[in-house]
Amino acid sequence: MSSRGVFSRTALVFGLIFLYVPILSMIVFSFNNSRLVTVWDAAHSPTLKWYGELLSNGQILGAAWLSIRIALVAATGAVILGTLTGVALARFGPFRGRTLLSGMTTAPIVMPEVITGLSLLLMFVALEQLIGWPKGSGALTITLSHITFCMAYVTVVVQSRLVGFDESLEEAAMDLGARPATVFFRVTLPLIVPAILSGWLLAFTLSWDDLVITQFVAGPGSSTLPMVIFSKVRLGVSPDVNALATIMVLLVTTGIITSAVWMRYQNRRRERDEQLAAAANL
Amino acid sequence: MGKFDNRAGRRLVAGIPLFWLLLFFLIPFIIVLKISFSEVRLAMPPFAPLFQWVHGWPTPKLHLGNYGFLFTDPLYISSYLYSIKVAAVSTLCCLLIGYPMAYAIAHASPTWRTVLLMMIVLPFWTSFLLRVYAWIGLLKNNGVINNVLMYFGIIHEPLSMLQSDFAVYIGIVYSYLPFMILPLYANLEKHDNTLLEAAADLGATPMTGFFRITLPQSIAGIIAGSLLVFIPAVGEYVVPSLLGRTDQLMIGRVLSDEFFENRDWPVASAVAILILLALVIPIMMFQHFQRRELEAQE
Amino acid sequence: MSAQLQVNAPAPISSERTESAAFVRIESVTKKFGDFAAVDAVSLDIQQGEIFCLLGGSGSGKTTLLRMLAGFETPTAGKIYIDGQDMSTIPPYERRINMMFQSYALFPHMTVEKNVAFGLEQEKLGKAEIRARVAEILEIVKMTSFMARKPHQLSGGQRQRVALARALVKRPKLLLLDEPLAALDRKLREHTQFELINIQKRLGVTFIVVTHDQEEAMTLSSRMGVMNHGKIAQVGTPAAIYESPATKFVADFIGSVNMFEGRVVVPGTGRIESDELGCTVVVDRKLNCTSGSTVWTAVRPEKINMSRSLEDATGARENVVRGTVKEIAYMGDVSIYLVQIDSGKTVRVTLPNIMRDAEHRITRDETVYLSWHGSSPVVLTE
Numbered sequence: 001m002s003s004r005g006v007f008s009r010t011a012l013v014f015g016l017i018f019l020y021v022p023i024l025s026m027i028v029f030s031f032n033n034s035r036l037v038t039v040w041d042a043a044h045s046p047t048l049k050w051y052g053e054l055l056s057n058g059q060i061l062g063a064a065w066l067s068i069r070i071a072l073v074a075a076t077g078a079v080i081l082g083t084l085t086g087v088a089l090a091r092f093g094p095f096r097g098r099t100l101l102s103g104m105t106t107a108p109i110v111m112p113e114v115i116t117g118l119s120l121l122l123m124f125v126a127l128e129q130l131i132g133w134p135k136g137s138g139a140l141t142i143t144l145s146h147i148t149f150c151m152a153y154v155t156v157v158v159q160s161r162l163v164g165f166d167e168s169l170e171e172a173a174m175d176l177g178a179r180p181a182t183v184f185f186r187v188t189l190p191l192i193v194p195a196i197l198s199g200w201l202l203a204f205t206l207s208w209d210d211l212v213i214t215q216f217v218a219g220p221g222s223s224t225l226p227m228v229i230f231s232k233v234r235l236g237v238s239p240d241v242n243a244l245a246t247i248m249v250l251l252v253t254t255g256i257i258t259s260a261v262w263m264r265y266q267n268r269r270r271e272r273d274e275q276l277a278a279a280a281n282l
Numbered sequence: 283m284g285k286f287d288n289r290a291g292r293r294l295v296a297g298i299p300l301f302w303l304l305l306f307f308l309i310p311f312i313i314v315l316k317i318s319f320s321e322v323r324l325a326m327p328p329f330a331p332l333f334q335w336v337h338g339w340p341t342p343k344l345h346l347g348n349y350g351f352l353f354t355d356p357l358y359i360s361s362y363l364y365s366i367k368v369a370a371v372s373t374l375c376c377l378l379i380g381y382p383m384a385y386a387i388a389h390a391s392p393t394w395r396t397v398l399l400m401m402i403v404l405p406f407w408t409s410f411l412l413r414v415y416a417w418i419g420l421l422k423n424n425g426v427i428n429n430v431l432m433y434f435g436i437i438h439e440p441l442s443m444l445q446s447d448f449a450v451y452i453g454i455v456y457s458y459l460p461f462m463i464l465p466l467y468a469n470l471e472k473h474d475n476t477l478l479e480a481a482a483d484l485g486a487t488p489m490t491g492f493f494r495i496t497l498p499q500s501i502a503g504i505i506a507g508s509l510l511v512f513i514p515a516v517g518e519y520v521v522p523s524l525l526g527r528t529d530q531l532m533i534g535r536v537l538s539d540e541f542f543e544n545r546d547w548p549v550a551s552a553v554a555i556l557i558l559l560a561l562v563i564p565i566m567m568f569q570h571f572q573r574r575e576l577e578a579q580e
Numbered sequence: 581m582s583a584q585l586q587v588n589a590p591a592p593i594s595s596e597r598t599e600s601a602a603f604v605r606i607e608s609v610t611k612k613f614g615d616f617a618a619v620d621a622v623s624l625d626i627q628q629g630e631i632f633c634l635l636g637g638s639g640s641g642k643t644t645l646l647r648m649l650a651g652f653e654t655p656t657a658g659k660i661y662i663d664g665q666d667m668s669t670i671p672p673y674e675r676r677i678n679m680m681f682q683s684y685a686l687f688p689h690m691t692v693e694k695n696v697a698f699g700l701e702q703e704k705l706g707k708a709e710i711r712a713r714v715a716e717i718l719e720i721v722k723m724t725s726f727m728a729r730k731p732h733q734l735s736g737g738q739r740q741r742v743a744l745a746r747a748l749v750k751r752p753k754l755l756l757l758d759e760p761l762a763a764l765d766r767k768l769r770e771h772t773q774f775e776l777i778n779i780q781k782r783l784g785v786t787f788i789v790v791t792h793d794q795e796e797a798m799t800l801s802s803r804m805g806v807m808n809h810g811k812i813a814q815v816g817t818p819a820a821i822y823e824s825p826a827t828k829f830v831a832d833f834i835g836s837v838n839m840f841e842g843r844v845v846v847p848g849t850g851r852i853e854s855d856e857l858g859c860t861v862v863v864d865r866k867l868n869c870t871s872g873s874t875v876w877t878a879v880r881p882e883k884i885n886m887s888r889s890l891e892d893a894t895g896a897r898e899n900v901v902r903g904t905v906k907e908i909a910y911m912g913d914v915s916i917y918l919v920q921i922d923s924g925k926t927v928r929v930t931l932p933n934i935m936r937d938a939e940h941r942i943t944r945d946e947t948v949y950l951s952w953h954g955s956s957p958v959v960l961t962e
Contacts, residue, residue, distance in 0.1 A: 081298065092292055097300055101299065110565060112534060114519050171672070175673070
């Protein structure tokens with residue numbers, strides 16, 4: 001192993017420690033018996049009481065439920081719009097408005113959230129003055145905003161999947177007599193389903209997680225989970241937030257590991273099939 | 283090319299998202315720009331209309347006071363410069379930490395590669411807010427780091443790390459590190475290893491090989507990763523709010539305070555426009571790279 | 581517009597039937613991408629039941645022409661008629677033409693059976709009929725036992741046959757094949773060539789094949805068109821194109837050739853003076869151009885006789901040059917000799933290795949005489 005390899009591997013190990021120590025510390029202290037969140041109470045045994053407290057906190061549960069509903073709708077909307085955009089950008093060749101469309105889909109990915117949030121709110125206010133819709137800020141304006149910034153991510157995922165697979169598949173379908181709509185639903189769509197699924201999950205996570213944009217466009221009485229957490233932790237650390245973090249980390253980790261294992265299994269099977277096919281060539 | 287000959291269908295497919303983004307992305311910016319030239323007033327909405335009817339024609343009444351205000355009040359200038367400094371330093375740190383990590387992953391065996399990539403991405407899927415929050419617990423005066431250091435007798439007084447520049451750097455680097463590693467990895471993974479072998483064969487030491495072969499080829503990845511960190515970091519709001527100094531705000535916080543605390547929408551809009559001005563070139567660079575990346579696959 | 585000057589050249593076989601009989605008629609079709617003309621004013625007639633090959637290098641416009649026939653590209657100018665019908669406004673999914681893609685373009689999420697049935701389903705045929713026709717065509721391509729497999733479970737050769745079945749099952753009047761054999765390895769390719777010809781004969785479909793491989797074009801086609809820079813350089817049977825190339829480009833593109841610049845001395849007796857060759861060339865036919873005009877004499881390497889002495893050479897003073905063997909490449913069935921003639925130019929000669937032993941073979945640095953029969957050279961003006 002060259003010195004370069006040793007150095008980069010060491011950096012990797014320390015980098016991963018850096019990434020995981022905060023998360024692990026939250027998990028550990030979620031079982032701490034003391035209210036002093038960061039001092040381990042060795043005198044008493046670990047406890048689940050913060051979980052109990054969390055699950056009986058009506059404000060948090062209500063906010064979580066609102067966040068879930070918004071994320072479900074926003075992810076679905078973002079997937080529909082993002083898929084349309086991805087198909088248009090990857091398959092339509094040059095068309096009028098293409099540069100504008102591709103510019104407007106990549107910009108939100110890096111745009112500082114305070115700016116996106118402010119501009120969306122000002123637009124909603126202007127729109128309400130103009131046509132009386134949307135009536136005030138709330139779940140509706142949050143959802144519309146989330147769709148807008150999430151669709152950019154879906155577009156990128158779908159577009160790179162589409163440029164990754166052979167366009168002649170769609171031409172072949174058309175050549176065999178399928179009209180454009182049939183081509184889309186029977187060939188294009190089944191092939192980009194994995195991209196659409198991961199785009200949906202990504203959009204769901206982003207929507208579920210968003211604080212800054214949401215703060216701008218949320219109205220009174222529409223506090224999402226990140227907003228509740230933020231106001232709570234601004235006042236200092238609290239043990240039930242640790243419990244909440246642990247639950248979320250656990251859910252995400254199981255989800256990701258399951259999907260990774262499943263993908264690995266699929267790949268293995270595919271590789272084996274291909275080897276068998278190649279062996280049968282003669 | 284000519285995939286959907288059905289013109290009307292194509293127009294619909296491209297038209298719906300185009301309309302949506304015009305309405306919810308482009309027009310909002312134009313409104314921000316408009317309001318940044320309006321005068322604040324106590325009403326709802328709290329600004330004066332930009333166009334006034336003069337002799338039956340709508341005439342714009344540009345109010346430059348908001349910008350003048352920003353340039354004369356040292357609070358704005360210093361937080362503007364401070365934000366750019368914080369973003370630049372954080373980007374550099376991300377690069378210095380992320381590059382060797384991406385390099386190590388790209389050179390790992392395929393099985394390890396998947397596992398390691400998953401480990402990099404996993405924090406990204408968990409709540410950003412909670413991950414920043416975790417650092418409060420670590421950096422506090424009676425937090426985990428101080429407790430550990432004092433337990434081992436390395437220090438006797440707790441270090442005051444929270445509400446400092448250091449904490450903000452940690453928070454931003456921590457939150458944005460995956461955004462640096464992923465494009466770098468995507469770039470490094472494509473490198474042809476025989477180039478390094480050829481360089482070694484021609485007498486280059488591993489060091490020379492790295493600086494003359496690997497590094498120049500990964501410029502695109504470095505730029506993409508740096509932009510992905512720098513641009514959002516300039517307007518970062520959550521990290522400085524939870525970990526940062528109270529005597530020196532970042533510009534994202536200033537914008538939000540102007541809007542929520544002072545209810546001065548025109549000044550908040552002017553701040554937004556100024557942030558955008560600083561970022562317009564990086565954003566265009568990012569779009570250029572993004573497009574090239576996607577089209578290179580075709 | 582033939583640039584060839586042979587009067588008694590064999591008549592091109594069946595290339596100009598009556599105009600109304602042309603099954604595919606391409607009328608001065610041009611396709612521009614921006615300022616670049618990928619296909620430049622091409623006119624071509626293709627008869628029913630032919631295997632017509634479009635042969636050309638990459639960027640010659642052959643694939644663009646094929647894609648215009650399929651309807652994936654619209655001509656910038658000109659018209660395409662298939663079976664007398666103007667195709668200008670007809671989208672690909674309404675053309676009774678099918679295409680076999682270079683990548684095969686098998687739908688990865690469907691089984692072999694579903695892939696083949698896809699086209700029939702678009703015609704809204706009954707389930708029973710679809711099943712029967714899928715079974716029938718899979719029988720023809722010998723893929724019946726692989727019906728339930730997905731494309732990634734097939735070998736390259738099997739995929740190729742499924743792609744063929746999928747394109748043929750709709751009983752198209754015209755089948756377009758884009759580099760049909762390019763993805764197969766050499767042994768399989770030879771075998772598949774003949775299989776393709778058999779299937780074509782059995783079903784009587786017109787084939788238009790695009791290929792960059794001249795061997796493939798020669799074996800498959802009844803007629804072929806050589807394309808260069810978006811234009812058709814020559815159309816004819818494989819033999820006509822090889823033996824009587826119309827231009828220097830075609831002569832050079834198909835097989836290898838020795839080309840010498842010269843000046844016509846007496847057109848009536850086919851006499852040409854060439855400084856490049858250092859001798860007089862006499863061809864056994866009249867040249868219909870004026871004396872003094874510049875021409876190129878093209879001789880294929882296998883049509884040159886090589887001997888140790890002048891007596892063994894065929895001619896006396898004409899069509900004979902002296903040279904020294906510089907390189908020999910032993911290929912097994914033949915050997916290639918690079919001979920530097922007295923004028924300094926290098927000539928390529930191919931001789932069959934009739935004897936097993938190497939004793940009598942000409943070796944390096946030997947002085948040799950190269951000669952050829954008056955019927956062997958082709959005389960070209962462009």
